[in-house]
Amino acid sequence: MSTNSLGFVRTELLAPRPAPASERSAFGWIRGNLFATPKDTALTILAIALLVWTVPDMLNWLFFDAVWSGSDRTACLTRAQGGVQPDGWSGACWAFVSERFEQFMFGRYPIDERWRPTLVAVLFAAVLAPMLMPRLPYKGWNALVLFVIFPIVAFFLLHGGVFGLQRVETPLWGGLMVTLILSFVGIAVSLPIGILLALGRRSHLPVIRVICVTFIEVIRGVPLITVLFMANVMLPLFLPTGWTIDNFLRALVGVALFASAYMAEVVRGGLQAIPKGQYEGADSLGLTYWQKTRLIIMPQALKLVIPGIVNTFIGLFKDTSLVSIIGMFDLLGIVQLNFTDTRWITPITPSTGLIFAGFIFWLFCFGMSRYSAFMERHLDTGHKR
Template identity: 65%
Template sequence: MQEHDVSWVRTEMALAQPAPRTETGLGAWVRKNLFATPVDSALTILCLLVVAWGLPQILSWAIFNAQWTGVDRTACLTVDQGGELPAGWSGACWAFVYAKFGQFMFGRYPIDERWRVMLTAAIFVALLAPLLIPSAPFKKLNAILFFAVFPFVAFYLLVGGFLGLPYVETSLWGGLLVTLVISYVGIVVSLPLGIVLALGRRSRMPIIKLLCVVFIEAVRGVPLVTVLFMASFMLPLFVPPGMTFDKFLRALIGVALFASAYMAEVIRGGLQAIPKGQYEGADSLGLGYWQKMGLIIMPQALKLVIPGIVNTFIGMFKDTTLVLIISMFDLLGIVKQHLSDANWATPQTAKSGLVFAALVFWLFCFGMSRYSIYMERRLDTGHRR
């Protein structure tokens, strides 16, 4: 047999080499993401020109020419005496936001009892943070405390009226407190109720399916303002005589039911995206209906519709501003209410108050959006290359 020369065969693994300098670092990132094509380059330059034109004016209004301290509107009337801003512009009046910050956060909640709101917020953050961290231990116990125990603790702290805490009427609540309470209740209720409604709409039992379809389409067919009006003024007509519901509780019920109908359609879309083979595989294992849904189908469906779920949460968070229609003052409502204060009524205070409210809403919505993107990437295990 003829012998072959194998001197060219490598006998040792080659050492890993660093990536070329042109493919790493800030310069490579800028070239790939901002100047990859002529169109990208043109758009990047255009955006830089817009930023260069607008950013100095925004900084001048929001920081350099802003008024940070003061006891009434006269402090803000002296802004922009140097004429550094364009005609029609004036510096921000953050003194108004500082003076009204307590009302923006708590509404007319008694000052001596605001520690209860802050304690509730601290407990909320302490329970929510471990849930958002995938590597945190004791997830089941944490979830039970957050979803089952915390609502009762929060009710006791915020409302009071027993065990030594003074009673605080919900009509005194306002500001960010109302926004967060309505959002929390809406999220906690809408997700499980939306799952039940989505499963009911896909049920083979005609009566269950009909009831779910009627509820979903009826709620989705009217605006949230109508639902709030019905919950506030018509719901008391359906309860026994002498029984009353707190107005805030009625608003919570209306928002939760409204969000549940939209959530049901989002989850139904995820259920329809699951291949038929997953259902058949679960049936072949002898799993019952609830085992099949809870262990096989629903986890996959929820993973697919994370963007839709978070989008519903964000929309609901912003829709809390509509409770102003039924004389409840959330963050935006309380800001608009204080704009009519004669001691602060100036165009500068109006702009500053509305910008402050917009910034708070944006921070919460942006946080939810970024976390949903993080969870999508973490759970995207079935399509990795």
């Protein structure tokens, strides 16, 4: 065959063609995702029917028929003889939430001193935001401020007793403030302790391995309520005579230790997923154990278990509501405490308060899950971004 009969060889790839208009449009998306098969069509119709049946009544109760202002239970308690509802009751009692909102946020913290936890919240947001932005520099300094300097400043601001600030004992703390403090301390402490426990459980030193395995299995084998009771009742027994530990600090210790045991197993799963060649490559470079762990192994392991780590954080954030068992009132506890207030006792007050507390918990948990997804995409080296 002659070379003159050869066709032209293209040196560049053809440009991608745009998607067909029917698939790129809203109608095409609906047809491809909701009505692609008979099964999808049946499930879509069933879901739409369920939404049509439930959503209007839900919106009426939550918003349109709800009571938004009032000073006591009479604002939310509508008699059948003169009420607008056929069953004699109004919608959600958001007046109760509005009137007790500050208490839900700060507990029994003195009203004149509530600017202090507000300032702490602003400072926390100011130092946390740069830490969550991967492209911003000086992460080491940022971490030092967030995990070392900020807790000290926050403690003196919240507790007082120095620099002319009124002392506010921890039994007066409560609401969302307690939930966030317990969560932040638990998250900040459980991750490094969990890493050390995971490394200790894989250690070749028998004593270290037995201690770590015993701690992890004992803590994971009991519920958080038991750990809180032990921290509240048994921890003072290990102190010298005349010494005592604040109840809030006992709760912090219990929550942090409980979360650390679960975090250790999450991190250990990431360590086991690292190929053996990574360890051998680090050894061939002459790295020490801690250099190999810090520079090679641990960054890869933590990236693999980001969903598990965040799942543990979310579980810890929700489990803080159990501290009400030992006499501390977090967000859920302070909401439930207000159900017994005679000024606001109505059949719809509890459901309204619980929906409010549930929404706050969902808001923070959803935010953590979305940030987790963002970090997974940012650290994904297997796909071009």
